[in-house]
Amino acid sequence: MPDFDALQRVWLMDWFGHVLNYDADRKDLRRQFLTPCEYPDLFMISSWPVQTPSRVMLRRTSSIPQGLPEAQFVEAGKHIVGLQTQGAAGTFLSINPSNEDTHWYAGYLLDWERFIPLTKPMMDAFSIFIDGSFAELKINGKPVSGLTWPDVAHNIGNYFWLGEHKVALSRNLEKLAEIGEIPPGKSVDVLLLSPESDQIKLTVTRSDVPLED
Helix, strand or coil, X not given: CCXXXXXXXXXXXXXXXXXXXXXXXXXXXXXXXXXXXXXXXXXEEECCCCCXXXXXXXXXXXXXXXXXXXXXXXXXXXXXXXXXXXXXXXXXEEECCCCCCEEEEECCCCHHHCEEEEEHHHHHHHHHHXXXXXXXXXXXXXXXXXXXXXXXXXXXXXXXXXXXXXXXXXXXXXXHHHHHCXXXXXXXXXXEECCCCCEEEEEEEECCCCCCC
């Protein structure tokens, strides 16, 4: 199992499956789709789970992002955080699920203000789910297609689809880390939870294609 207590790079995913990155031209945070085996330039160094409350210390591969407000992580559910500005206003980072924009002016911590910290093995699990060259996926012994995200028009997040099976996101992070660390050529059975707490038996058979760093 991954060493969650060790300091490591951690990325932030929003309620609808986008990850946060830094726009150097606008000096602001932007949402982007997950791309297999690509890790956003914006990350933080943290143990997992992220301790709350704690100062937000975002980093880039070769620099520190500029123009962002001082903020702290606050608890927003199990394995879920909000980013709250320091000072009297105490507003929250929020997304617009219809585009790539974010802003720091939300007065309340609701779904658009919730973020899920992900370690590298968790990110790698999504690469395995998205790109069929990395693994064969079966649920209850039957092949399933790769990952799809819910329609944002329904305004319900924190889950994804594997074929016709609805899989909870923040409730399965340890299992995602386990999947992300399956060696090439190996097969592992994992029990995932749906948002309704139903168990989903997923078999992941890794191909010999390596997950690139």
